[in-house]
Amino acid sequence: MKMLTAKQIRTRIWLIFAVFLGLCVWAALYFQQQSKQLLGSNFTALVVDVMQAQEDVHVLKRSLSYLKADSPFFDIQELEKAKIRIQYRIPIIDRKVRASVIDSRVYEPYLTKLSAVGAALPDMIKRIQRSNQDSENRSLLITQLTKIELDMAVSYSELHHIIQAASDIERRRKDQLLLLIWGLISAVFIVGSALLATLTRLYFHKEELTIQNNLDHLTQLPNRRYISEKAQAIIGWRPAQIGFAIIDLDLFKKINDLYGHPAGDEVLKHIADILNHHIVEPNLVARIGGEEFCVLFLNLSQQQVMTLCEEIRVAVEEAKLKVNNSVMIHITLSIGLYYHEGERQTTFSQIYQYADQALYLAKKQGRNRLVLHDNAIVH
Numbered sequence: 001m002k003m004l005t006a007k008q009i010r011t012r013i014w015l016i017f018a019v020f021l022g023l024c025v026w027a028a029l030y031f032q033q034q035s036k037q038l039l040g041s042n043f044t045a046l047v048v049d050v051m052q053a054q055e056d057v058h059v060l061k062r063s064l065s066y067l068k069a070d071s072p073f074f075d076i077q078e079l080e081k082a083k084i085r086i087q088y089r090i091p092i093i094d095r096k097v098r099a100s101v102i103d104s105r106v107y108e109p110y111l112t113k114l115s116a117v118g119a120a121l122p123d124m125i126k127r128i129q130r131s132n133q134d135s136e137n138r139s140l141l142i143t144q145l146t147k148i149e150l151d152m153a154v155s156y157s158e159l160h161h162i163i164q165a166a167s168d169i170e171r172r173r174k175d176q177l178l179l180l181i182w183g184l185i186s187a188v189f190i191v192g193s194a195l196l197a198t199l200t201r202l203y204f205h206k207e208e209l210t211i212q213n214n215l216d217h218l219t220q221l222p223n224r225r226y227i228s229e230k231a232q233a234i235i236g237w238r239p240a241q242i243g244f245a246i247i248d249l250d251l252f253k254k255i256n257d258l259y260g261h262p263a264g265d266e267v268l269k270h271i272a273d274i275l276n277h278h279i280v281e282p283n284l285v286a287r288i289g290g291e292e293f294c295v296l297f298l299n300l301s302q303q304q305v306m307t308l309c310e311e312i313r314v315a316v317e318e319a320k321l322k323v324n325n326s327v328m329i330h331i332t333l334s335i336g337l338y339y340h341e342g343e344r345q346t347t348f349s350q351i352y353q354y355a356d357q358a359l360y361l362a363k364k365q366g367r368n369r370l371v372l373h374d375n376a377i378v379h
């Protein structure tokens, strides 16, 4: 995984956040606008109203045909009832159409015609009632009533058509809205996943940095910083038994000089392997400097710690380390050991100092040996 700098990660998170916020604001505005448009338009109810009103047109048409034929079926009462229904329905339809989202320029001519019909109809019916004997006047009334019937039929039919078209548009808009909602949900999901991925990356980045900060790159052992912090914390708990050994390779400079620096590096790795092999948890091993290692022993008696140190010393002494793919190197090491038992208030630097003093003695007394602080030379 390619490592991103903290600044790059922060920039990415802000970018994702900005995109996400932008999307949310846009979606909120869009929904607000759409819901405003959809409010107040109940096209289904309107279509039903218009269809019922069209039945009045049929009644009018039938009465008209009886009137024309001078039929005995002509019933002025039926025409009266139709008039009442028509006068009742026209204002309702007018109000509902005007409340809808339909452009007023589209419906206005038909509503005007209908209101004219509503206004003219009562007078027309009165005149029909009075015109029984006057046949000339009667034919004029039939012509006017035919026009009214035609105006009504055309207006309702056109309104029906307009409302149907608006209803289709509304349905399409709802579909688009639904699609948009799904799109937004997907976007939220994608943005959320991207954010999560970035955060995970950030977390691993931090973990990696922590590991890198605490690890010696050559030997992959914990480094001085790690052991110092860890040992300081452990010593703070005042463990009953604590031992600390500084392990220093003898005359290591010679190896570098004779076989080269890379060979010296190989030796250091071999030593790290031997230490790793002998030291198990809860004891801790680390590389604290060039050719210097250390071990923190916990919950072991002094004898056990000294035996372990001796085992390490002997293991290195007896090992033949292969470097440069051929040369077998022989090396030894010196160990300065500090040990105490029973609760004691001390610090890591104090313990380190004691172990270092013991190491100094080990070197001074001829190397390849273990020296316990307080001058107790073991080997």
Ligand SMILES: Nc1nc2c(ncn2[C@@H]2O[C@H](COP(=O)(O)OP(=O)(O)OP(=O)(O)O)[C@@H](O)[C@H]2O)c(=O)[nH]1
Binding pocket: 218, 248, 249, 250, 251, 252, 253, 254, 256, 260, 261, 262, 263, 264, 265, 268, 289, 290, 291, 363, 367
């Ligand atoms: N190859 C290699 N050499 C290193 C590294 N770090 C330190 N050294 C070398 O380790 C050598 C340590 O030399 P000295 O401090 O003189 O100690 P010494 O030769 O081991 O002698 P004594 O400690 O007195 O036994 C130096 O030559 C350093 O250059 C490393 O990471 N790799």
